[in-house]
Amino acid sequence: MIWFDLDNSPHVPLFRPIFAELSRRRQEHFITARDFAQTKDLLTLWHIPHTLLGRHGGKGRLGKLVNLLQRGRELARLVRGRAVTLAVSHGSRTQLVAAARLGIPALLMLDYEYTEARIFNTLATHLLMPAAIPDQRLAQAGFKLSKVIRYAGFKEEIYLRDFTPDPAFRPALGLAPQEILVTLRPPSMVGNYHDDKSEALFRACLEFFSAQQNVQCLIVNRTAAERRLLTAALRRRSNLRVLERAVDGLQLLWASDVVVSGGGTMNREAALLGVPTYSIFTGRRPYLDEHLQEAGRMTFIEQARQIDNIPLQRRNGSAAFTPGNPDLPAQITEVILSLRRSGVA
Template sequence: MIVWFDAVTSKEPLLFNAIAKELEKAGHEAIFTCRNYDYVASLFSLLDLDVEIMGKHGGGTLYGKLKAGNERIAQLAEYINGLENKPDYHISFSSPESTRVAFGLGIPTITINDSPHARAVGKLTIPLSKYLVYSSCITDDKWFSLGATRDQLEPYDGIDEVAWLQDFKPQKETLEMLGLHIDDSFIVGRPEESSAAYMLERNMVGQTLLVEILEEIFETYDGRAVVFPRYENQEKLLKKKFKNRIIVPPRAVDTLSLYYYSDLCITGGATMAREAAALGTPSISYYPNPLDVLEYISDIGIPLHNEYTIQSAILKAKELIDKSEEKLVMRSKTKQILAELESPTTKISTLL
């Protein structure tokens, strides 16, 4: 069986690589496509995976997203239709373009999704999918509001991160690549997704609240910050403001090792905070509204803190940095919690 994976955000190469490895053990073949956005393509290179890069992010306007999406559909359709051996299944994390192509070419789709708040991509992918794989901490009614039907629902009792963190071993070489030493103090930061469809009404395109947060942290913190901007304008803004106090990796690096050696991870999104917290590193998401999986992770004792205002995020960051010596205890506790959670790879393997 040939399984086609399409990645559109930086979380997905790690997740899809973990799933593909399990499927390959069962004799299946994996092929990968992605869009030219953020660190997605370079993450495939880091993982030593072949990938076809097609299309780009549509930017901060609805018209831009529509135009870029349609162009990418055409590119993906030509590529998949031109393959000598067509995929038997398509898997994505709610990629509208590849899901539309798979549906049009008669390829069944397994959609993985833990973000019902991203309603636009949910509505464009879930109704066209054969199965919807999601963490059981998300209630069914949220999927029904996006067009899901009962027979599509395939919950699992865990979080995505279990798939790629089970065999993790930190690599000191990652620090050396960025000019850091194992004894250096640093935090990891990621701006909010200012150009996502669900953020457009906040009028944050080209800006980031991370500037204000880092300003406050650096008043009392002598370390540096390794920052992963989502867009070029965010990168320019952060570099101009903080100069050599921050490090912006030019390409994808082993972020898991960075989290492991860092004092704190703080992000306006979810993925980095979830990954870092699942390794036992204190983490903060300053996404402005409650998200099911973030609340679940926090509730079961993994060190992820949901702070819904900038001021509360700043206060919590300073508090956690001051308690960084407690990280070893938290790491041991978190590892035990993670071992009891189910991986989405298990669920997907049973569906194919």
């Protein structure tokens, strides 16, 4: 049996095609999830069976450490006694702790090199990463290359394969045909990579976009802390709205004319869909995002004055989307199954 742990919203669409592929192959698996951001709501939206366990540890290091140990212990208690042969996640530290405690091999996916290499090197049996990130970059970031397995493409392409634009989605948001939709996501307020500069850039974006004519701003926030960041701006501007319910994120991005985000996954999704994408992430830049910038598919905003130069116009959203690697879900599934079959996972 394969055990998946989902501890953040992007992991739900990420693993959804993998779950479908495993079910098609009649491979037994089960899912645990952390009650954080929209993880629970997305699992419910797509009717994915799961066991909800634990919450986020908060912004402080002590809270994160306590949560790491506590949720790790709770996961181990839940999984103990099950015939689990492989644990799989995208960056779940608590699953690594639980799997190590139970002696279960762990496959950890990740696509951001400037993260906690030490715990991943120590507790993960294998690290599954995009082939585009150079070995030198990973070695400089402290990763053990002997543990790294590669796959071709972006992790976002695992689920972009199944994307079909819904022409009814944009009208359902209450937008007039010629209104410009700017979708914004605040920088994480509780992530390890939180930076005050990103917050300042986000506030500048709110001021600029909400002052423009024929523009509607839809804000995708994940936590109460992010909502507090928005409170003052929401009172002042009538064309600022917060997304109040879980929706299909890819449909929202496709319906957008501009996307501005303080995080990696949403930016890469939008860029790969061909939507004008602007990153206000001010931490150490992921190699994959640099790659998209070099390809002209993403722009980094470093100073508030750059925001004034963002073009605001309706884009042609009627074109079809063509995925870069349509076989990626099956390829990732095969990696997972081959590790389980090998007996040395």
